[in-house]
Amino acid sequence: MGLTSNKVLAFAIAAAVLLFAATVWLWPRLARRGLRPVAGRIGLLLATQLALFAAVALTANNSFLFYGSWADLFGQERETGVVEDHAAGSSIEVVERRAPDVPGASRAVTGGQIQKVVVSGATSGIDSPAYVYLPPEYFQEKYRKRTFPAAVVLTGYPGTAENLLKGLKYPATAHRLAGQGRMQPMILVMLRPTVAPPRDTECVDVPGGPKAETFFATDLPKAVSETYRVGTAPRNWGFIGNSTGGYCALKIALHHPGQFAAGAGLSAYYKAAEDPTTGDLFHGDDRARKRADLLWSLDHLPQGRSSFLVTTSRQGEGNLKGTLAFIEKVKAPARVSSIVLDSGGHNFNTWRREIPPALEWLSGRLSAT
Template structure:
């Protein structure tokens, strides 16, 4: 059950599967202040599920995502897709949490979803403050078994990194068409810290008991090589499945086509609504 205190949520966008709400979260542990969008599946407010905790899927966007998240609008309509699949018995009704991942739009000032020395603690905001916010406000599956993270491009980097660093919080991740080396200019002079936050390094050293689905676009050979090489570094207990989208390109319109498959994969690897 929610632990409180309740956040003030305002409607940001309507979808055919219900409204997307928004709030500004000031992280108690990180001190970071950023926008967070929330979608609750229709089942959440169904009296039949009044005593159920729901699985949580956190979604990170590609690009800068300093004041927006492409999962919150019609570019990547994952909410409608989820509800369609729920009705077909193919997907869980997920609580979807969609935070920003940078605080400014300057490309040279990205934060790499990390606590870069001397910079805002974006890694702590993502890995600790966001889950704390969700548990404070919503009925969730207890423990990590119902918690997943997914993102495309830059969001893929974030999702892979968060799952490898925090397997106590996230059980599954889907990095869509990602890259795996931190490249923020803020890492200059902090190479040891950069490597400690590199999914490329982490996956080879990981003892994280997590499942991942890593994807690449079949029409982008460099991306295919990069993602396949990263997947090959994983060793038990980390397990990474690989999917190559036929003729796929590194475009939002192509990420959109993969939404049903990724939701079905997440449903197979995360616990669904559970009675308290």
């Protein structure tokens, strides 16, 4: 049974309840002096505490999906090796197909499909796992010759791409909104910003290191357009993410308007982090450091025709001031929209409230041709 399985969680809760009950029942018998009663009391207490801790930890993990599997929890490599010849350019290798958690999921023409892939970037030299959600229309005969808009969807750091499927439910939300006519069918390319794990590259090209910005801005859309029915014009492409992924979405859309028509940052920050998880991102290049500051970029670099969506909360989030500054600095031909909640934290519950309107907004700024 998988780490995020409801059966595992139910077993852990049941074990905690039974051990608690056993402790209450057996305690009078063990309330004597002697090595065996003392060892029994210690054993019961430890077992009950461990069971309670496991139940709480599994509940938290199922809510926030810090880890997607047992192997992920114990730091083991999850991806099988894929040998690629990069001479032909960026490419995508499909390693698994699965049904999304939506009505009619047994057939792709009604439920769509999720493909687990490995994206190999020829220019950046980066290989990264991802999930690609293909809407039901992609498999329907009447859309056989149609291209679809696509959106890159990023988690925060150090999240897993599974968060986007199970925790934030992007495919299920897109399927529901499209079925209600509130957004057009879109292909979602879901992954984490950590393309050189465990390092947090903040989606920048590190001198002498990972070329994360090149991967997201150049290699990824090229590989997707060559593999799926997605156009190559800016109006065919959007970017959305939360936290670090939100910063990346805004950064890539701001600096690459010739590739992305829209970028949505949920609870984003506006300046690249520099801490032990990032290492030295700029190697003394002050121009690169300033460019990674989105507020500086808006003031000093030309603004393209990209549209931006930023989100924050009046209470509970620390990015309100930066978000208001970002809004003020966006000038034509760029456009900016916002979602400002009365209250909300930097967490999945807040982002689940923002994802439906954000996907509708993104859909309205992209086109299929």
